[in-house]
Amino acid sequence: MFCEKCGTKMPEGSRFCPECGAPAATAAQPAQPPVPPPAAGFSPQGSAQPDGGSKNLALGIGIAALVLLLAGGGFAAWHFGWLGKGDITMEAAAKQEAEEVADPIRASIPMGTGNVNRKLDEKLTEKFLRIIQGDWYDSKGRKLVTVGDTQINDCKIEGIYDLAGGGGLAGGTFRLQENGQEWDVRLDWNISKSDLDSLSVNGNQTLHRTADAAADLETVSGVCLGMTPEQVEQKLGKPSSNLGKDNAVTAGDYTFSKGWYYPDKGLIIVFGNGSVEGIALLKGSKLRFEKSGLNCQSSLEEYAKAYGLQRTPQLPKNRYMSSQASIGNGQTLYFGMDMEYVLLSIYAT
Ligand SMILES: [Zn+2]
Numbered sequence: 001m002f003c004e005k006c007g008t009k010m011p012e013g014s015r016f017c018p019e020c021g022a023p024a025a026t027a028a029q030p031a032q033p034p035v036p037p038p039a040a041g042f043s044p045q046g047s048a049q050p051d052g053g054s055k056n057l058a059l060g061i062g063i064a065a066l067v068l069l070l071a072g073g074g075f076a077a078w079h080f081g082w083l084g085k086g087d088i089t090m091e092a093a094a095k096q097e098a099e100e101v102a103d104p105i106r107a108s109i110p111m112g113t114g115n116v117n118r119k120l121d122e123k124l125t126e127k128f129l130r131i132i133q134g135d136w137y138d139s140k141g142r143k144l145v146t147v148g149d150t151q152i153n154d155c156k157i158e159g160i161y162d163l164a165g166g167g168g169l170a171g172g173t174f175r176l177q178e179n180g181q182e183w184d185v186r187l188d189w190n191i192s193k194s195d196l197d198s199l200s201v202n203g204n205q206t207l208h209r210t211a212d213a214a215a216d217l218e219t220v221s222g223v224c225l226g227m228t229p230e231q232v233e234q235k236l237g238k239p240s241s242n243l244g245k246d247n248a249v250t251a252g253d254y255t256f257s258k259g260w261y262y263p264d265k266g267l268i269i270v271f272g273n274g275s276v277e278g279i280a281l282l283k284g285s286k287l288r289f290e291k292s293g294l295n296c297q298s299s300l301e302e303y304a305k306a307y308g309l310q311r312t313p314q315l316p317k318n319r320y321m322s323s324q325a326s327i328g329n330g331q332t333l334y335f336g337m338d339m340e341y342v343l344l345s346i347y348a349t
Contacts, residue, residue, distance in 0.1 A: 001025070005244055006258065011186060011203040016229035018188075018203040018274035020258040022242045104144055104201045105153040105176070105185055116161035116173050116184065125160050131168060132189050136199045136207035139231065145199065145207055152176060152185070168192055171200075171273070188273050194330030196346055198226050200274035216329050218344055219290045220279050223269065225331060225346050227276045229260075232269055236262060243268070251282055252340030253319040270345075280343040283336075289344065296339050303333065315339060324348065 001010050005022035015024055120128070129147060136145040150157055155176040161184075163172035171188030188200045195216055199207045206228050217224040222235040239260035243249060248257040249268060259270035259278065266285025270278030281287055283296040292306035304312040307327040316323050316337045323335040326348060334343040 005242055014202070014204040016204075016271075018200070019272060020242065020244070021229050021232075021260050021269070021271035103153060104205050105155060106178075116175065118162050120160040120163050120172070124163075125157075128160060128163065128170065128172075129157070131191055132187070132199055134209065136209065137211045138205065138207055139227070141211035143211075144205075145201065147199075154178075158182065190273055190346065192330050196226055196330035198273070198275055203274045204228070206273075206275040218292070218327065218331055220267065220281060220287050220344070221265070222290075223276065223279060225276050225279065225344065228274065229271060232260065232276060236260075236265070236267070236269070239269070240264070249282075251280070252336030252338050253316050253321070254334075254336055254341065254343070256280060277347065278343055278345045280341050283338075283340045289342075294342075296342055300335065303335075307333070322349065 001012060001024065002008065003010055003017035003020060003022055004025055005017060006020040008017055008019040010017055010024060016022065017024065126149075129149065132147050133149075134147060135143050136147070138144050146153055152174065155178045158175040158177050161173040161175060163170060165171060168189070168191035171186065174185045174187055176183055176185060186202045188203065189198065191197045195208070195210060197209045201207065206226060208226060217226070223232050227235075240263050241247060241261045243256055243259050243261050245257050248255050249261060250256075256268050256270065259268045259280075261268050265287055266282040267287060268278075268280040268282065269276055270280070272278075281289070281295050285295060288295045292303070294302055294306055300313050300315070303309065303325065307325065309325050309327075313323050313325045313333075313335055315335055319337070321337075325333045325335075327333055330346060332345050332348040334341075334345060336342065
């Protein structure tokens, strides 16, 4: 499916466009996607391989119910002293279930299976895998993805297809194999060796290198760079409008032509690659960058002091200039002409 606002191809089933944050059209329910194999260790021994989406879902629910049932029974048995140490407990079962459900590589809805074209050669495949190698955590601090030399979450990587971008800012379709099954997962990454390094899975889940990537990041109303549209919606509610070329907001030297616009807050949230890549405070906004307490009413000297900048930034004098300051952890502040906006961004030019 494609975004109605900007035309970006969206992963089936996603609620928001990963590029501009526009909500997905609600009409068409996606066709049942090809089904990844069940998580290892989760299916009972001797069970048949799943062969269809709804069937697999039903099987999954059945197994989950079975696990709960066992857990309940186990709890009762433990409670009445029927079982010794080492028997199944509710906690263990719940923990196992949470872990299995959380694996986005196996459990997510894959996109584009069967629709891949260009396979990356071996050398480049190794190169890109090295870039994204390691553990990746969600905002709750759960380690959800581990990328190895030839595997992701112990699923063999058959190949990377249709890679776009380069180096630390790229994405592609990963064809994975497990138990004789093949399926595709879309991975996009933005890596500059900072806390903001992100890996997005199927365009709807953004993971970071550390368990608590957001702790050191600047925020506005609790929103920091790298958050998903769902997280932003939780913090700020729905925006008044989704910006586009035909309803852009111009402030000083810059025109915001995509993102979520909150006019009464004087706030624009810009998305790219499935997560927040820009947070703009507009002149007149009463909101502040919460770590520093500053906004468009603050002086550049105050910014230099609060963020420990080497020198005080100068405002751009015309539309062709820009003024920026790196404030660490991969975050850059842009100051607009006449201080019409201050933009917090993952990009530095
Ligand atoms: Zn879009």
